[in-house]
Amino acid sequence: MDRVVLGIGGNLGDREALLKDAVRHLESKMRIVKKSSIYETAAWGGNSSLPYLNQVVVMETGMSPEEVLDFVQEVEQQHGRVRNERWGDRTMDIDILYFGKQIIHTDRLQVPHPRLPHRNFVLKPLAEVLPDFLHPKNGLSQKELLERCGDTLSVRLWPGT
Structure with a gap:
């Protein structure tokens, strides 16, 4: 089984x-395996007008990366995802x-x-x-990446999570 980490929003x-x-x-x-709290976040990328709810989910799977990609795109479509504009x-x-x-x-897939x-x-x-999982390319933990991130957009805990 492989561990896959998904960002959902x-x-x-x-x-x-x-x-x-x-x-x-x-x-x-x-x-x-684990779910983060839910966060309300400012739109990132310039084409969105409303705030997002975001969460990270850590899962285990026997599927290949391409199979996971196909599956998550299917879940997106089941939940009304329409791909009209990037970061919209x-x-x-x-x-x-x-x-x-x-x-x-x-x-x-990247x-x-x-x-x-x-x-x-x-x-x-x-x-x-x-917090301690190391990014496979740059060797930094998630906590270190967050500390170094220059993004100043609002990220706040969603009430009730």
Whole structure:
């Protein structure tokens, strides 16, 4: 079994219900090891207008990285994801942040996620659940990545988590 780390988020619809339902769908084919708290975060990337809810989920799977990618894209579509514009508003976005300690670079998939070190909305929940996990490319822990991140956009704990 491989450990896969997913970043899950969305900023349209009933954000919390969609997030929790997506996690339930992911559980149908993978086993949850850890879940971060849910965070409300400012939109990142310039094309989104509403704040997001984000969470990191650590899972175990027997699927290959490409199979996981296909599965998470299926879960996104089941939750109303429409790919109209990059970094635009969406009901659901699921990114593969890490796949064990593998470094993957294909036309469809880059792991570790290439923008991970630059995004507080990913690093804060990552540092919560995997503070000492070392990034396979730069050797820094998630806690160190968060401390060095220059992203100053708001990331706050969602009430009730």
